[in-house]
Amino acid sequence: MSLPTAVDCIVSAKWILPIVPAGKIFRDCSLVIHQGRIEAIHPTEGVLQEYSPRQHIELPQHVLMPGLVNAHTHAAMSLLRGYADDLPLMRWLKDHIWPTEKRWVDADFVHDGTQLALAEMLRTGTTCFSDMYFFPETTAAAVHQAGLRAQITFPVLDFPTNWAKDADDYIHKGLMLQDDYRSHPRIRIGFGPHADYTLSDAPLKRIAMLAEELQAPVQIHLHETAADVLQAVDATGMRPIERLLDLGVLSPLTQCVHMTQLSDRDIDLLQQSGASVIHCPESNLKLASGICPVQRLLDQGINVALGTDGAASNNDLDMFGEITTAALLGKVAARDATALPAWQMLHMATLGGAKVLGLDAQIGSLEAGKAADVIAVRLDDLDMAPLYELASQLVYNNRRNRVTHAWVQGKILLQDSQFTTLNIADLRNRARHWQDQIKPELPL
Ligand SMILES: [Zn+2]
Secondary structure (H helix, E strand, C coil), X not given: CCCCEEEEEEEEEEEECCCCCCCCCEEEEEEEEECCEEEEEEECCCXXXXXXXXXXXXXXXXXXXXXXXXXXXXXXXXXXXCCCCCCCHHHHHHHHHHHHHHHHCCHHHHHHXXXXXXXXXXHCCEEEEEEECCCHHHHHHHHHHHCCEEEEEEEECCCCCCCCCCHHHHHHHHHHHHHHCCCCCCEEEEEEECEHHHCCHHHHHHHHHHHHHHCCCEEEEECCCHHHHHHHHHHHCCCHHHHHHHHCCCCCCEEEEECCCCCHHHHHHHHHHCCEEEECHHHHHHCCCCCCCHHHHHHCCCCEEECCCCHHHCCCXXXXXXXXXXXXXXXXXXXXXXXCCHHHHHHHHHHHHHHHCCCXXXXXXCCCCCECCEEEEXXXXXXXXXXXXHHHHHHHCCCCCCEEEEEECCEEEEECCEECCCCHHHHHXXXXXXXXXXXXXXXX
């Protein structure tokens, strides 16, 4: 008999939901993790004869599944959570968000807001996210330190902000950041042209050329509301997606966020170009923007990921909540209760999201060889009993936070609901500090 193989960690759980193979649930199995990767899924009975772990974690009431992928957010905006609500998109942006950002956003704001967001994301099961915000070098440093995985897109706009003065300046700073993180194992830098309505043709063309050359992702807000589509048609004679196609921006590297206003031709253009869609249902509902026709996009073979958008328009970064909303909204939008079933939603929030971010070879499912980006969800609460269908329970009855553990690349970042890389008391103090500065007159 051979000696057991030495490995870093074994996590033994009641269930493992690996996403691949589709619909599969392993019972009483263990996830074997070594050097940041998944070594095997092995029946718990006998696992210690095969492997000798440095650490053994037993989770008898939990399901292990891939960490969730939040494909669109503005992490630092968690400091503006609940700051301006019940407003339509353009008034919300122009009268509230943009002036407040001009007054307050600097590297300290982005550092503190991002850390607050990272804590919220970890606690709600997100291990990988895509960001678009000012001072992305600060965001990247915070992610590096906290240990999550991220696609960080640097913003590009025609007009000045506290981070850059014009489109060339944004691109110049962004390219320097991209160079700095070229070989980072967890952080990928991409282009974040804010939206078609905040960028003229020349920078969009330049972004298309550079993205192709660098094979870097491009994430853009697109067709968010009927008003912004109509405005584009008035100004350019083209719908925003037609203009992007015309400028060469639409490709498999392009991630279109929102897409609530889509004609048949828009959907054909998406399909032909290989661009993907990021669906942010709660933000779309809250800003009354519209509904992305997710089931139709999937039926046409378009990749769709799920995102929360920033906390200022959601108002949380809870991906399980977003999954529930997307499933319910998708059914009523398709007028079909079988649309967006539970398993499809879990796929969209894990492997589907990873695919849109170009990370599906590394993460998104629990398979040998992939990075150990894993979460554990506790399922023994009374209000989850009885438990007939695990996937349904996770999708339709998972409103409160039941995520207890999270690993990224094999490193434990949340253990028994406690952070290993973030200081919760410090985060609370800094959130309060910004609240007092931004709205000092508040009695709270
Ligand atoms: Zn957004």
